[in-house]
Amino acid sequence: MSSCAVCRRATEPGLHACPRHVAELRAWLAELPGQARLLQQEFLAPAAAPAAGRIGGTGRADAPVPVDLRVLTLLGPGHADARSVDDDGTVPILALLGAWAGHIAYTYPAVTRDPYGTTHVQPCDQAWPRHYETITGWCIWLTAYLPYTLAHPWVGDLHRQLGALLDRVRDLTHTVPHRHPQGAPCPQCEAFALVAVDGHWGITCDACGHHLDPAAYAAHAAAFLHTHQTATGSAAA
Numbered sequence: 666m667s668s669c670a671v672c673r674r675a676t677e678p679g680l681h682a683c684p685r686h687v688a689e690l691r692a693w694l695a696e697l698p699g700q701a702r703l704l705q706q707e708f709l710a711p712a713a714a715p716a717a718g719r720i721g722g723t724g725r726a727d728a729p730v731p732v733d734l735r736v737l738t739l740l741g742p743g744h745a746d747a748r749s750v751d752d753d754g755t756v757p758i759l760a761l762l763g764a765w766a767g768h769i770a771y772t773y774p775a776v777t778r779d780p781y782g783t784t785h786v787q788p789c790d791q792a793w794p795r796h797y798e799t800i801t802g803w804c805i806w807l808t809a810y811l812p813y814t815l816a817h818p819w820v821g822d823l824h825r826q827l828g829a830l831l832d833r834v835r836d837l838t839h840t841v842p843h844r845h846p847q848g849a850p851c852p853q854c855e856a857f858a859l860v861a862v863d864g865h866w867g868i869t870c871d872a873c874g875h876h877l878d879p880a881a882y883a884a885h886a887a888a889f890l891h892t893h894q895t896a897t898g899s900a901a902a
């Protein structure tokens with residue numbers, strides 16, 4: 666029996682993440698490049714850019730623009746070890762993503778065949794993102810390797826570390842994906858707590874964590890509406 670390394674729900678055999686947490690990982694990897702661009706634009710803009718009004722009446726055109734050290738850390742270089750990253754708020758984005766890609770590449774078996782036809786399975790030594798080693802490049806790379814990642818219990822570590830990273834970044838950019846409450850109640854716990862979040866695939870219940878894919882929600886919502894309308898109709902009759 667397999668279970669989700671994040672929420673411990675039963676999963677399909679051999680998988681260590683449930684559909685809800687897979688969708689979350691995918692959404693985070695899609696969100697991160699845009700968040701990093703925001704950090705860059707808002708906090709590391711050239712010193713000539715700030716509006717005069719912000720500097721105020723000191724009359725000093727060369728007043729230093731305050732740069733948040735947390736932003737410099739996030740956007741800076743650095744190294745991390747994927748399996749032992751503590752959420753101490755000092756790991757740069759690139760270092761975290763690169764460390765995970767390195768870990769995945771190292772455990773991913775590369776199958777080669779020697780001239781005598783013998784098959785050899787050995788770990789790849791290096792991850793090569795097609796878009797070079799940028800935040801976007803690593804996010805695309807990690808998304809492509811998600812199906813492999815999900816087959817390992819350490820996907821829980823990746824989820825925890827990416828979640829903490831997104832928290833740090835959103836805290837600075839004050840930008841979070843929009844949430845759209847849905848009209849039909851949760852089919853599992855009946856709470857009116859189903860929410861769609863921009864960039865997240867599917868719909869999740871805030872109350873119990875139940876996750877529906879879009880087609881399942883559409884069918885559920887149509888059935889709910891039908892029952893509701895029939896009930897109202899007969900009450901009015």
Ligand SMILES: [Zn+2]
Pocket residue numbers: 669670671672673674682683684685686
């Ligand atoms: Zn889960």
Ligand SMILES: [Zn+2]
Pocket residue numbers: 851852853854855856858870871872873874875
């Ligand atoms: Zn629910």
